[in-house]
Amino acid sequence: MSHKPLKLIIIAGSKGRVTVKYPYQEPLITPEFRGEIEIDPAKCIGCGACVKACPPNALELLESEKEVILRYFVGRCIFCWRCIDVCPVNAIKGTRNFELATDKHTDLYTLVVHTRTTCEICGKPFETTRMQRYIAEKSPVTEEYASICPDCRKRLLAEAVSARRVGISEHKE
Amino acid sequence: MLNLEETTKYIELASKSGGQAKIEGDTVFITIPPDRLVDVADTIFNKYNTSFRVCAGVDERPLNGHFSLVHLFTDDKAGLYVAVKTYLSGESPVAPSITSVVPAADWCEMEARDLLGIEFTGRETYRLVLPPWWPSNLYPLRKETPYNYRPEPRLESEKLGYSREYGVIPLGPYHPALHEPEYFELYVEGERVVDVKYRGFHVHRGVEKLAESRMSYQQVNFLAERICGICGFVHSTCYALAVEKAAKLDVPERAQFIRSIVLEVERIHSHLLLLGVAFHLLGYDAGFMHIWRIRERVMQLAELLTGSRKTYGINLVGGVRRDVNEEKKQKTLEALRELGREFKNFIEVAISVPQVKKRLTGSGVLPREEAVKLSVEGPVARASGVNKDARRDLPYAAYKYVSFKVPVYTEGDNLARVLVRVDEVFESISIIEQLLDKLPGGSILLTDFEIPEGRVGVQVVEAPRGGDIHYVVTGKGAPYRWRVRAPTYANIPALRVMLRDQPLADAPITIASIDPCFSCTDRVVVVRDGRIEEIKLTQLVK
Numbered sequence: 001m002s003h004k005p006l007k008l009i010i011i012a013g014s015k016g017r018v019t020v021k022y023p024y025q026e027p028l029i030t031p032e033f034r035g036e037i038e039i040d041p042a043k044c045i046g047c048g049a050c051v052k053a054c055p056p057n058a059l060e061l062l063e064s065e066k067e068v069i070l071r072y073f074v075g076r077c078i079f080c081w082r083c084i085d086v087c088p089v090n091a092i093k094g095t096r097n098f099e100l101a102t103d104k105h106t107d108l109y110t111l112v113v114h115t116r117t118t119c120e121i122c123g124k125p126f127e128t129t130r131m132q133r134y135i136a137e138k139s140p141v142t143e144e145y146a147s148i149c150p151d152c153r154k155r156l157l158a159e160a161v162s163a164r165r166v167g168i169s170e171h172k173e
Numbered sequence: 174m175l176n177l178e179e180t181t182k183y184i185e186l187a188s189k190s191g192g193q194a195k196i197e198g199d200t201v202f203i204t205i206p207p208d209r210l211v212d213v214a215d216t217i218f219n220k221y222n223t224s225f226r227v228c229a230g231v232d233e234r235p236l237n238g239h240f241s242l243v244h245l246f247t248d249d250k251a252g253l254y255v256a257v258k259t260y261l262s263g264e265s266p267v268a269p270s271i272t273s274v275v276p277a278a279d280w281c282e283m284e285a286r287d288l289l290g291i292e293f294t295g296r297e298t299y300r301l302v303l304p305p306w307w308p309s310n311l312y313p314l315r316k317e318t319p320y321n322y323r324p325e326p327r328l329e330s331e332k333l334g335y336s337r338e339y340g341v342i343p344l345g346p347y348h349p350a351l352h353e354p355e356y357f358e359l360y361v362e363g364e365r366v367v368d369v370k371y372r373g374f375h376v377h378r379g380v381e382k383l384a385e386s387r388m389s390y391q392q393v394n395f396l397a398e399r400i401c402g403i404c405g406f407v408h409s410t411c412y413a414l415a416v417e418k419a420a421k422l423d424v425p426e427r428a429q430f431i432r433s434i435v436l437e438v439e440r441i442h443s444h445l446l447l448l449g450v451a452f453h454l455l456g457y458d459a460g461f462m463h464i465w466r467i468r469e470r471v472m473q474l475a476e477l478l479t480g481s482r483k484t485y486g487i488n489l490v491g492g493v494r495r496d497v498n499e500e501k502k503q504k505t506l507e508a509l510r511e512l513g514r515e516f517k518n519f520i521e522v523a524i525s526v527p528q529v530k531k532r533l534t535g536s537g538v539l540p541r542e543e544a545v546k547l548s549v550e551g552p553v554a555r556a557s558g559v560n561k562d563a564r565r566d567l568p569y570a571a572y573k574y575v576s577f578k579v580p581v582y583t584e585g586d587n588l589a590r591v592l593v594r595v596d597e598v599f600e601s602i603s604i605i606e607q608l609l610d611k612l613p614g615g616s617i618l619l620t621d622f623e624i625p626e627g628r629v630g631v632q633v634v635e636a637p638r639g640g641d642i643h644y645v646v647t648g649k650g651a652p653y654r655w656r657v658r659a660p661t662y663a664n665i666p667a668l669r670v671m672l673r674d675q676p677l678a679d680a681p682i683t684i685a686s687i688d689p690c691f692s693c694t695d696r697v698v699v700v701r702d703g704r705i706e707e708i709k710l711t712q713l714v715k
């Protein structure tokens with residue numbers, strides 16, 4: 001029998017204890033670690049780009065007559081930070097936080113509530129107030145359409161077209 | 174790179190069989206009528222000595238009124254993918270089975286039968302992936318079946334097999350070797366295993382259906398990565414490469430280098446994990462602890478490079494999301510140096526521990542012929558003298574820029590499978606060093622590209638457990654069809670050979686020796702069922 005196995009004692013001795021006294025010590029995560037995200041409610045315009053990009057539906061847009069709510073459910077979040085990649089106004093910040101255990105499930109949700117504008121023509125609820133302002137700032141040319149909902153915009157366009165080609169109406173409700 | 178002579182024989186074969194062939198990139202697409210399928214598969218597999226990877230059923234009825242069945246082979250010597258497609262009737266799809274000439278096609282045919290309702294002639298058929306209570310006319314992967322439809326589950330207990338001659342010993346379904354649900358039924362005569370029955374596919378996640386119905390191209394990367402908790406990056410890379418191949422995207426070199434680097438980091442962690450588990454199963458827990466201590470360094474390295482210890486989340490169609498700067502490069506090199514030193518020191522000790530060596534040597538033998546016949550993958554193949562490795566044979570990402578050895582052993586026993594992995598750890602360290610040294614400049618992500626509909630991409634990526642294959646048919650904003658086959662899918666059938674005629678006590682280590690990843694294998698079915706498994710223990714008295 002070889003005496004090689006005895007070498008293990010030497011290896012073990014030279015290594016000593018490698019486990020840390022977590023949670024009484026800083027956890028061993030690198031600066032690169034991706035953890036929970038933080039949405040800055042002052043910056044978010046409620047555009048929903050992050051919702052479209054989020055792979056597990058951790059971000060959702062809940063819409064009602066008066067409000068659009070961006071809801072972040074950390075229980076579903078996979079910490080991929082795709083939302084951060086796509087947010088047009090940098091409203092989302094990545095943190096290194098991963099200690100998320102809680103005894104209140106409501107702690108797992110973050111809500112950003114937005115007020116909604118209504119369409120100037122049909123009066124139906126439309127994009128968030130902030131979103132409207134954002135678009136107006138970005139491209140002043142569209143300003144005259146900015147307060148008209150996509151349905152009405154389509155209808156206006158169709159009417160304009162059919163006004164030229166009399167008889168063909170593409171009007172759809 | 175493509176050898177013209179090699180492709181001509183496929184084109185001739187296709188025209189001889191009343192079909193057509195076209196070549197796109199490294200893939201030969203052959204379309205033949207169903208009645209010639211067995212002949213063609215026989216020639217491609219047995220005469221041209223290719224590897225059979227998987228078959229995929231596709232519901233093409235919304236496009237052309239037909240179902241189709243695609244058999245995927247790779248000609249590893251020529252660096253070619255061969256996709257053999259047949260169109261089947263849209264009303265009652267029936268295809269001839271190729272299992273008589275390609276035994277490895279057994280499972281994938283049954284999967285196509287369960288999920289798409291394609292019937293097979295010339296073989297015994299059985300339900301493979303769907304639970305027993307699943308309605309018989311409900312085919313999850315048909316396009317008209319909604320992804321979130323859940324039929325009412327029925328509780329049904331599966332009975333333990335019974336044998337007059339032999340004792341029956343259930344192994345699993347909760348913890349056969351790893352913490353994953355897989356069930357083996359061992360028939361024993363005294364201490365010897367005489368036969369094995371296997372029942373898998375307990376974990377139904379519906380990954381393919383989900384991607385096809387609810388997600389976008391870029392979101393699927395993250396879903397793909399979650400197919401496996403150990404080698405997920407393999408899946409997201411394989412998916413991204415398949416889509417990029419289909420769309421003919423020119424992905425920046427630097428991104429491909431980073432993919433290869435991270436793939437090798439993942440391989441090291443995966444091999445060290447398995448070595449630890451193997452030592453644990455052999456009762457050598459000191460070995461387990463030390464290997465995992467060494468492995469911790471790799472996990473931290475992965476986090477440094479990608480932002481996550483596991484499920485790295487940096488792959489996108491078109492490239493990667495995290496770059497490697499000079500500081501990270503130096504830290505990686507330093508970590509690898511230390512890792513190499515520590516691993517070498519320790520593994521020499523561990524492998525020479527008498528109980529480890531004795532129990533690994535000569536147990537769980539898989540002879541070469543069986544390995545070839547079953548088209549097994551990765552270290553299982555290489556330990557049985559089958560010299561195949563997709564990194565060398567079908568180079569992808571940045572593997573064509575590095576040189577490395579592919580360790581091959583001929584013994585086919587548990588020790589050989591362990592030694593293949595030990596050697597590969599050292600090769601992986603060297604590969605990462607070479608890649609970091611040659612890392613080209615430039616961007617890491619392609620933006621602004623289009624993915625045309627109706628294109629096909631097939632990609633194999635060598636996972637730590639062997640070749641992983643993804644087949645993508647592009648659709649509108651998302652894959653129209655996405656077929657995934659993890660290597661364990663190909664390796665489990667070989668367990669039957671390995672376990673037979675072995676002492677019962679060696680069963681757990683033999684099962685572990687293929688480094689099984691059951692959840693990857695089970696990835697396909699639609700509904701997470703609420704069924705309660707019940708194994709009735711009949712008397713084990715002989």
Ligand code: SF4
Pocket residue numbers: 037053054055056057058059072076077078079080081082083084
């Ligand atoms: S980090 Fe990823 S999973 Fe979490 S909210 Fe952002 S996009 Fe969604």
Ligand code: SF4
Pocket residue numbers: 039043044045046047048049050051070086087088089090091092
């Ligand atoms: S502004 Fe940013 S955080 Fe707010 S909805 Fe749009 S993408 Fe999401």
